Amino acid sequence: MTRLARIADRVATGSQIVTRRVAARAAAWCARGRRDDLTGWRAALGIVARCVLLLFGAYLLARIVRALPALMWVLSTGWTIAAWRAGQPAPEAPADGSPPPDREAVRALLLEAMGDADAVHLRTVLAHLQEKGHGKGWTVADLRARLEALHIPVQPKVKAPGSKSPTRGVRRADLAPSPAPAEEASPASSTAA
Known part of the structure; x- marks a missing residue:
């Protein structure tokens, strides 16, 4: 190109x-x-x-x-x-030289940060990332750009538990489940029945 x-x-x-x-x-x-x-x-x-x-x-x-x-x-x-x-593309590799995360790893991280709630704010996800030693120096806008580059929908107004006002975030309903767990779950449920 x-x-x-x-x-x-x-x-x-x-x-x-x-x-x-x-x-x-x-x-x-x-x-x-x-x-x-x-x-x-x-x-x-x-x-x-x-x-x-x-x-x-x-x-x-x-x-x-x-x-x-x-x-x-x-x-x-x-x-x-x-x-x-x-339209700025997400960086191909983080500054520390590790490979970029795949969509499933980011999805798992979002679900972990979400817990039992139906949604999570991006600032909460960023704090969760930084607690684990990732995303040092990132802003919420940086995180949003990386999520959008992975085709993870970021909603402009999300109401998460414990917050007083809606802000940018990710909803559980927007995180499509991966096909692999669904295939593994169907034999387990058929043996249980």
């Missing part, structure tokens, strides 16, 4: 990630408009109002760009920078 192709691939991958993040944030913002004290269609009026606000904002932005085409340079530069940062 040529250098130009690697750059284009990184920007394209980053654009997909940024698009998903923006869409998830917009959807979460709209969903927070639902009123729990009302029922029926009245409860959804806040969602509709927020969707209308988003559409109106997109319309205004389009009108402003049509009136000031030079603004498109600023917007496209900002998008490209955000896509470049989001």
Whole structure:
């Protein structure tokens, strides 16, 4: 792969990630408009109002760009920078020379940090990693980038036990079980029956 192709691939991958993040944030913002004290269609009026606000904002932005085409340079530069940062590949090997972890090892670590809960915050996972001597100097953003590179979904708003507010984290439901334990479990359950 040529250098130009690697750059284009990184920007394209980053654009997909940024698009998903923006869409998830917009959807979460709209969903927070639902009123729990009302029922029926009245409860959804806040969602509709927020969707209308988003559409109106997109319309205004389009009108402003049509009136000031030079603004498109600023917007496209900002998008490209955000896509470049989001598309940064995970390092192939850690600085200590050990091989990069595979998805199953990371999944097991996440389940260990999760315990009996249905979700875990990334800051809790990072603290768990650092207790075991891994991830020294990492931030939550570094951990999130590495999880996303392993195709482990990171949710923007996760409510974990013992926390007062939702923040970025991983849900147990998003961690697909590995095929090997399922194959091992089926003969054991058939002999038990």
